[in-house]
């Protein structure tokens with residue numbers, strides 16, 4: 455083990471303790487939220503779900519009544535798209551990989567959402583490009599590729615439902631690197647609502663009251679008070695053997711991820 459690796463291990467351990475403390479603080483709080491004291495002494499709250507985002511890839515902070523999510527845009531897990539020689543590279547012989555590699559691009563992006571997102575009176579269709587940010591740091595995309603159905607590009611998706619095109623790694627399908635038929639947090643959608651795996655913590659199984667976007671209002675592992683959130687809809691997509699993360703439409707008011 456070289457010195458850098460040792461250093462990384464120490465940093466990782468310290469970071470782990472930090473997360474533990476934050477988690478304990480969050481858990482001891484009545485409403486599950488993380489209290490943050492601003493410069494002027496007012497106490498604002500960051501939703502407890504934000505603690506799930508990888509702090510190596512994302513920087514999340516309050517700005518008035520908004521939450522800013524800054525990300526490197528890079529996934530914190532293995533993929534063939536890291537390219538040979540990278541520590542996170544794995545061989546995926548069944549993936550019809552595109553020539554693009556994660557390290558060759560700056561995929562950094564920022565999303566600002568309300569700390570208290572509201573359902574809008576009209577829905578908004580999703581479009582190409584990022585429609586949210588995953589807890590891994592990488593972008594969430596909808597069920598389209600270029601200007602066609604995702605089917606044509608499905609063979610290029612890695613084991614975690616992600617690929618690169620044109621210049622950022624992004625997920626179209628259930629991100630199996632950390633969520634597979636469970637209630638884990640997937641990330642945040644551009645309208646400020648969180649998206650969870652196929653199951654809901656409030657039920658321990660698949661919700662059956664979802665709207666067309668996969669949303670419903672219930673408690674989650676992050677909040678004791680029912681709130682609107684999305685799920686990956688438990689319907690297999692095409693021949694992929696997997697599930698679209700989020701096709702939309704947005705039920706809130708989306709902001710740009712850029």
Ligand SMILES: [Zn+2]
Pocket residue numbers: 595598599607617618619624626
């Ligand atoms: Zn794509």
Ligand SMILES: [Zn+2]
Pocket residue numbers: 650653654655656661670672673674683685
């Ligand atoms: Zn739910």
